[in-house]
Amino acid sequence: MTHTLSAKLNLLLLGAMVVIFALLGCLTVRLHRSHLEQNTLLSAERISDVIKQSTTDYMLRNDRKGLYRTIQTIASQPGMEKIRIFDQDGRIAYTTDTAELNGVVDKKAEACYACHQQSQPLTRLNRPDRFRIYRNSPGARVLGIITPIENQPACSSAECHAHPANQQILGVIDTNLSLAHADLQLAESSRRMIVYTACALLLIACVSWVFIREVVGKPIQALRRGTQRLTGGELGYQIGSRSQDEIGDLARSFNEMSRRLQAEQNQNLAWTHTLEARVEQKTSELKCAHAHVLHTEKMASLGKMAAVLAHEINNPLSGILTYSKLLRRWVERDWSTGGGDGINAQGARHQEIRDALDLITSESRRCGDLVKNLLTFARATPMNLEPANLNEVIDRSLRLVQHQLDLGGIQAQLKLDSNLPPVQCDASQIEQVLLALIMNAMDAMPHGGNLWLTSSFVDEAGQVQVVVRDDGSGIPPDILPHIFEPFLTTKETGQGVGLGLAISRSILERHRGTIAVQSEPGRGTAFTLTLPTLNSAGFGPAEADSQHKIITTARR
Secondary structure, eight states, X not given: OTXXXXXXXXHHHHHHHHHHHHHHHHHHHHHHHHHHHHHHHHHHHHHHHHHHHHHXXXXXXXXXXXXXXXXXXXHTSTTEEEEEXXXXXXXXXXXXXXXXXXXXXOTTSTTTHHHHSSSSOOSSOOTGGGEEEEEOTTSOEEEEEEEEEEOOHHHHTOSSSOOOTTOOXXXXXXXXXXXXXXXXXXXHHHHHHHHHHHHHHHHHHHHHHHHHIIIIIHHHHHHHHHHHHHHTTOTTOOOOOOOOSHHHHHHHHHHHHHHHHHHHHHHHHHHHHHHHHHHHHHHHHHHHHHHHHHHHHHHHHHHHHHHHHHHXXXXXXXXXXXXXXXXXXXXXXXXXXXXXTOHHHHHHHHHHHHHHHHHHHHHHHHHHHHHHHHHHHHOOEEOOOEEEOHHHHHHHHHHHTHHHHXXXXXXXXXXXXXXOOOEEEOHXXXXXXXXXXXXXXXXXXXXXXXXXXXXXXXXXXXXXXXXEEEOSSOOOTTTGGGTTSXXXXXXXXXXXXXXXXXXXXXXXXXXXXEEEEEEETTTEEEEEEEEEBTTXXXXXXXXXXXXXXXXXXXXX
């Protein structure tokens, strides 16, 4: 009830009407009571005057029986309570209640208080002071009116009971009228007025409720439904309203807003479809361009690789060709001379031939190694992923090269985290990466030095880090950005083909890890390996079987 405007208006109007009608009813009842009392007082005054006029003649003739009969006749009329006549001393000379006859009334009593409230009795009473209302022994209200009996000239000169001429008041007539009938009429009038007021209030409330519902409630509910449907996405929804008041203006404004929103939505949808088409077109063009760029890069990489490979293979092939020609000349020369140079000459020539053959063998093996490493770099095999402790992998890798470290005068410094969590990896491949980095560090320190291997757990990222650091010669700044490119090496010719770091990065990428390098010339190099822990690796069984790794023994 308190969540709708029409209900609030009805409650407010009903409350206001209840208060107003209640006040109006109270005022009306009081006014009606006052009118009834005034009419009753007027009737009582007339009755008292009638009694006075009717008994005057009997008083002048001192006819007590006639006076009493007259008083009894008047007192027997409906609504009369009793009639009494007091003399100037307060004695009840005549009364319809025989029990009070000849009784003396206290002058301070209610009936006498109006005249005798001063030290001397009043000779004339104002009209309001002549009336009093009290309750009799049964509890009914009674109206009493006091009518003074003045000393008239006829009374003061009468032979029967003459009174001094200076005595103004001879007594009073106390007429008592019952107000029971007037109270019943007042109660009935009040009840009817309350019933009529309640009926009027109910009728006005019903009419007001219907009016508010039709004029306010329904239009507001229509606006509410319209806003809800508009909020739900039903743009263009229209509210039917024919009223010309503020609510009608609001409904027309809502309809105009809804039409504009629908028009804007249609325009946006049209632009969206157009934009989607343009995006699809541009995406297709970008894909084509990207494919072309990738193809170009692949071709450039293949061209660079082919050039480097041709250059690397060309050197041993040139040596092979040169020494094969020398061997041919030496053989032809030996055949032409017939071996006349002597035993010493033949021994020296045989030694030269053996050296040439050894060189041919070495260079041929080098060409084979180049081709084998290239094929290994391009070929992928499944990884054997298992939980592994990297500290154990580091220790095993270090033991494999410990003899070479001792020969090279290199001190290995280990700082391994004992609480290192396991990682999901192919331990042999991680060992290959560590061996490649250790061998590179050894090559960078030909005159000895220090090698630090550190492992730690990064809790925030859920990763394990391994740092391989040396204090060797370092990497030149111009080569450092390209250190992981294939066939890039800083070693002397014949000592490496430049595939070790490229293969190491591929292995770590397949393990969802990373490899980073920091180096300063003359101050050493540090490689940082990062691998996810067993809980954060995210390898599933099927994915683990489908992963591939690089297997190579090539060194940078």
